[in-house]
Amino acid sequence: DIQMTQSPSSLSAYVGDRVTITCRASEDIRKNLNWYRQSPGRAPKVLINDASNLETGVPPRFSGSGSGTEFTFTISSLQPEDIGTYFCQQYDNLPPTFGGGSKVQIK
Amino acid sequence: QVQLVQSGAEVKKPGASVKVSCKASGYSFTSYYMHWVRQAPGRGLEWMGLINPLGTIARYSQNFQGRFTTTSDTLATTVYMEMRSLTSDDTAIYYCVRGGVRVIPGALDYWGQGTLVTVSS
Numbered sequence: 001d002i003q004m005t006q007s008p009s010s011l012s013a014y015v016g017d018r019v020t021i022t023c024r025a026s027e028d029i030r031k032n033l034n035w036y037r038q039s040p041g042r043a044p045k046v047l048i049n050d051a052s053n054l055e056t057g058v059p060p061r062f063s064g065s066g067s068g069t070e071f072t073f074t075i076s077s078l079q080p081e082d083i084g085t086y087f088c089q090q091y092d093n094l095p096p097t098f099g100g101g102s103k104v105q106i107k
Numbered sequence: 108q109v110q111l112v113q114s115g116a117e118v119k120k121p122g123a124s125v126k127v128s129c130k131a132s133g134y135s136f137t138s139y140y141m142h143w144v145r146q147a148p149g150r151g152l153e154w155m156g157l158i159n160p161l162g163t164i165a166r167y168s169q170n171f172q173g174r175f176t177t178t179s180d181t182l183a184t185t186v187y188m189e190m191r192s193l194t195s196d197d198t199a200i201y202y203c204v205r206g207g208v209r210v211i212p213g214a215l216d217y218w219g220q221g222t223l224v225t226v227s228s
Contacts, residue, residue, distance in 0.1 A: 044218060046216050
């Protein structure tokens with residue numbers, strides 16, 4: 001199975017700060033990566049597909065980049081509603097595998 | 108709008124089985140694969156398996172060693188998952204999730220509300 005390693009596992013930032021999360025794959029997954037946010041008590045919601053494509057309705061302060069084994073997820077200006085846990089997920093091969101999550105909190 | 112509505116919470120004893128349903132609506136049920144993902148308390152997300160809506164193709168994670176089965180009822184637009192020989196490690200929220208039109212899922216774009224399965228003696 002392809003292993004997905006996310007960092008940091010948690011972070012705390014001020015409203016308006018730029019936040020960056022990284023995800024590393026154990027092998028080349030091309031651009032076959034999605035990013036999700038799980039708000040407290042809710043199911044995950046996909047924000048970005050194919051490493052860098054914003055899902056319909058997702059605010060443009062969210063972005064993704066990368067290919068191969070290194071990927072980055074960025075919130076350009078953190079907002080209070082952005083709190084939650086963010087997960088990366090590869091779909092280059094079965095089984096789809098998820099990163100361990102990055103919990104984002106507001107200072 | 109697309110909706111996936113799952114059955115309610117379950118409490119089971121070790122060694123028992125559990126069956127969870129996922130009723131789909133708001134889209135062409137026969138066009139999209141359905142996946143199952145679980146999340147143990149305070150833990151990450153674990154993919155369990157998938158089924159095509161006609162029920163002719165299923166793939167399972169090796170982590171469940173044959174204990175997990177998913178089925179589909181096209182007339183009822185409902186997908187089911189069954190887990191057998193439950194242990195306390197199976198205590199988790201189980202989600203049905205809509206995938207893509209192929210086995211390789213792409214984005215998992217719609218999630219059910221989740222079903223909490225608690226395994227306790």
